[in-house]
Amino acid sequence: MEKLTGIVLAGGLSSRMGKDKGLIQYNGSALIEYSINALKPLCSEIIISSNNTDYSKFGYGVVADEYKMTGPIGGLYSALSASDTDDVIMCPCDMPFVTNEIFEQVLNKKGDSSVAVIESMTHKVYPTLGYFHKSCLPIIKQQIVKGQYKLQLLLKELKAQTILIDDTKALLNFNSPEDLL
Numbered sequence: 001m002e003k004l005t006g007i008v009l010a011g012g013l014s015s016r017m018g019k020d021k022g023l024i025q026y027n028g029s030a031l032i033e034y035s036i037n038a039l040k041p042l043c044s045e046i047i048i049s050s051n052n053t054d055y056s057k058f059g060y061g062v063v064a065d066e067y068k069m070t071g072p073i074g075g076l077y078s079a080l081s082a083s084d085t086d087d088v089i090m091c092p093c094d095m096p097f098v099t100n101e102i103f104e105q106v107l108n109k110k111g112d113s114s115v116a117v118i119e120s121m122t123h124k125v126y127p128t129l130g131y132f133h134k135s136c137l138p139i140i141k142q143q144i145v146k147g148q149y150k151l152q153l154l155l156k157e158l159k160a161q162t163i164l165i166d167d168t169k170a171l172l173n174f175n176s177p178e179d180l181l
Contacts, residue, residue: 004107005083006039008032009128010050010093011065011075020052022093026180032058034096041100042107045084048093049075071149072128077140086134094173095129102170106131109163117155119162120171127151129171130163 010022010032022032032048036058039046046060055062063082065074072092080088089103102118110116110131117130128151136158143154165171174180 003044003085003087004042005045005047005085005088006036006043007076007079007083007088007090008035008039008046008048008093009072009075009079009090010048010052010055011072020054021174022048022050023052023054024174024180026096026174030058031096031174032093035091035093035098036060038098038100038103039089039091042089042103047079047082049079067144070144072151073140073144073149073154076128076132076151077137077144080132080134080137080140083134088132088134090128090130090132092128092173094175095171096174097170097172098129099167099170102129102165102167103131105165106163110161113159113161115155115158115160116163117160118165118171120168121164121166124171125152125155125162126171127155127160130160 024031048055048062051064063079066078067074106116114133118126
């Protein structure tokens with residue numbers, strides 16, 4: 001795998017947080033910067049998936065959802081479509097402890113899978129954290145058109161591989177103001 005695109009999903013409604021999660025400051029940096037920094041060492045391109053143009057201040061392409069109000073599946077579809085590479089690693093904008101080593105593990109263990117996502121030791125699957133190949137686009141679009149926006153259904157349809165990660169701190173995500181304390 002020569003070229004790799006990193007996608008940061010920053011298009012959520014942030015209803016529990018009360019404001020755009022990726023732009024919230026945590027320890028002196030915007031939350032999204034932690035995800036960008038985890039992807040940067042591995043990626044030739046970074047795309048921010050968001051309908052908020054404020055993200056352009058980070059110096060990367062911002063891709064709006066082609067299919068509005070579809071959740072993360074719409075962000076995945078639009079960013080994967082815009083990617084210059086066939087191989088993509090994806091991360092949500094609200095995981096400040098995620099590391100590039102996690103993505104290296106995914107890439108090293110995915111084998112021939114077109115989709116490989118993280119699973120924690122407690123068997124929680126993280127559908128927005130992992131590897132996707134551009135060949136998945138027709139199935140992703142098919143799910144959106146059918147109104148099936150749940151990523152768990154998409155992963156089943158794509159026969160996604162799950163990769164066990166035992167770094168529980170790296171998998172923490174921030175959803176509410178209390179998480180920032």
